[in-house]
Amino acid sequence: MADAAAERPIVCATCGEVAADDEARALARLTWARGTENGHEVWTCARCSREHLRSIEGKLDSAWW
Ligand SMILES: [Zn+2]
Numbered sequence: 001m002a003d004a005a006a007e008r009p010i011v012c013a014t015c016g017e018v019a020a021d022d023e024a025r026a027l028a029r030l031t032w033a034r035g036t037e038n039g040h041e042v043w044t045c046a047r048c049s050r051e052h053l054r055s056i057e058g059k060l061d062s063a064w065w
Pocket of ligand 1: 015
């Protein structure tokens, strides 16, 4: 019997990067940010999380000036 949840690829909602194989999915679960949007899982890859964080910090910085 196949485990459908385990077989489902993890896709970055921001850039569309796909963690398709077992190794990539295992890494994604550790390093990607998981959120929930309208009741379903939304993943953001490590790179986009960093970019997102930096843009938030950038906005905070510009608010100070
Ligand atoms: Zn991404």
